[in-house]
Amino acid sequence: MLLIPFAAAAALLFGTLSGAIESQTLAKDFRRCGTLISQSKLDDVERKFNDFRLDSSFEAKLAGSIHIDVHFHIVYENTTLEGGYIPDQQIKDQMDVLNADYGLTGLRWRHTNTTRTKNIEWYDRVAPHNEHENNMKLALKTGDATTLNVYSVGFRAGEGTGLLGFSTFPWDYNNNSSMDGVVVLYSSLPGGTLAPYNKGRTLTHEVGHWLGLYHTFQGGGCGGNGDFVSDTPAESSPAYGCPTKRDSCPDDPGLDPIHNFMDYSEDACMREFTKGQISRIKAQISAYRGLRKY
Ligand SMILES: *[C@@H]1O[C@H](CO)[C@@H](O)[C@H](O)[C@H]1NC(C)=O
Ligand SMILES: *[C@@H]1O[C@H](CO)[C@@H](O)[C@H](O)[C@H]1NC(C)=O
Ligand SMILES: *[C@@H]1O[C@H](CO)[C@@H](O)[C@H](O)[C@H]1NC(C)=O
Ligand SMILES: *[C@@H]1O[C@H](CO)[C@@H](O)[C@H](O)[C@H]1NC(C)=O
Ligand SMILES: [Zn+2]
Helix, strand or coil, rough: CCCCCCCHHHHHCCCCCCCCCCCCCCCCCCCCCCCCCCCHHHHHHHHHHHHHHHHCHHHHHHHCCCEEEEEEEEECCCCCCCCCCHHHHHHHHHHHHHHCCHHHHHHEEEEEEEEEEECHHHHHHHCCCCCCCCCCCCHHHHCCCCCCEEECCCCCCCHCCCCCCEEEHHHHHCCCCHHHEEEHHHCCCCCCCCCCCCCCHHHHHHHHHHHCCCCCCCCCCCCCCCCCCCCCCCCCCCCCCCCCCCCCCCCCCCCCCCEEECCCHHHHHCCCCCCHHHHHHHHHHHCCCCECCC
């Protein structure tokens, strides 16, 4: 909850965000991602991950490109666009955005299948760790640790109201493989209705979590380990819009990483992963998804 701006957190608690998605005047700080982790869980995860890094020579292993199969699960309320029934063209455009945004990582995303499921409860009410998420994923999830399952829903009611997306982390896979995957708001796909969040960067961002990245403002302060990536400048809180020259940690080197896919900026403002993030991705998927190339 620490990462959610106060107004949004209050709205979340009292359920007053309903209808915000339909309104064409989105609040400046609208982007909200449900991929959160407690500090104690994070400390535990990073301790174990560090042991893995010290232990192995993963860097060399992902020299060429690796293909990852992507299964889209379109959950809808009715067969209109507002009902979540995304056209195939938007899925295709989303795949192009994903491949372009991950171009420097060596990961190639291969669209393998699309399923379409009518379920109003899931469409409206899926949220991190609730029964609807469980039921939806138990019914639809396919593949193994190396398969990306993407679910598109409406986030229209309940605790997930107003989310743009959420994801599991790679280290969650061993605990419960059926929950693995990424959930996004249907209107965030390229050409969707959620301007300025309709260029497909919500999926790019959530897949970043699926590959083991944190938010660039993880930790919520200027000191400390932040996002555990050394070349993303420290950032004390999310950046919204596209605030050029923002510097929320003036005593640390560098301006805020507002163009980074793992911040909260508008889609058009996002354009990069750093070398350090790419290195972390490779180590993460080697450690937890068995994805490596010799
Ligand atoms: C389809 O679902 C959307 C979202 O609930 C709703 O706004 C719209 O009125 C529905 N359209 C029809 C034709 O049922
Ligand atoms: C693709 O999805 C359909 C359902 O729409 C399913 O019947 C089929 O088995 C899936 N194919 C693969 C290769 O997963
Ligand atoms: C994974 O989580 C779902 C939902 O909480 C649960 O039904 C299932 O039994 C879990 N599986 C394992 C292996 O823990
Ligand atoms: C494992 O998953 C279950 C739900 O399936 C959850 O309740 C539990 O907290 C998870 N454990 C860890 C260590 O993440
Ligand atoms: Zn996020």
